[in-house]
Amino acid sequence: MNTEKQQQDLVASIKHELAKENEFYKPSSFWHSVWFQPSSGRFLFADQYTRYEVVEPLIENKTLIFVGAENHQGEQMLRYVLSQGCR
Numbered sequence: 001m002n003t004e005k006q007q008q009d010l011v012a013s014i015k016h017e018l019a020k021e022n023e024f025y026k027p028s029s030f031w032h033s034v035w036f037q038p039s040s041g042r043f044l045f046a047d048q049y050t051r052y053e054v055v056e057p058l059i060e061n062k063t064l065i066f067v068g069a070e071n072h073q074g075e076q077m078l079r080y081v082l083s084q085g086c087r
Contacts, residue, residue, distance in 0.1 A: 014082045015082070015086075029070075037073075038078070044077075063083060064081065065080060067079050
């Protein structure tokens with residue numbers, strides 16, 4: 001699968017999760033965040049390793065924006081979410 005298609009799928013998955021939000025359901029950061037795990041030097045989406053070549057261009061073009069370091073899977077990771085302009 002090519003990188004551009006993987007980027008489109010990642011963004012579509014995040015948008016789908018966010019679209020389900022209502023007064024009874026709050027989207028899980030598991031599905032709407034991309035995490036950078038410093039211990040492995042890799043990105044995670046839906047707790048699966050995601051290639052750097054897929055995520056880095058989305059950060060560079062501000063599709064994904066950095067929101068801070070948070071505890072995820074028992075360790076501090078950098079968290080990226082879909083920018084407001086892409087929702």
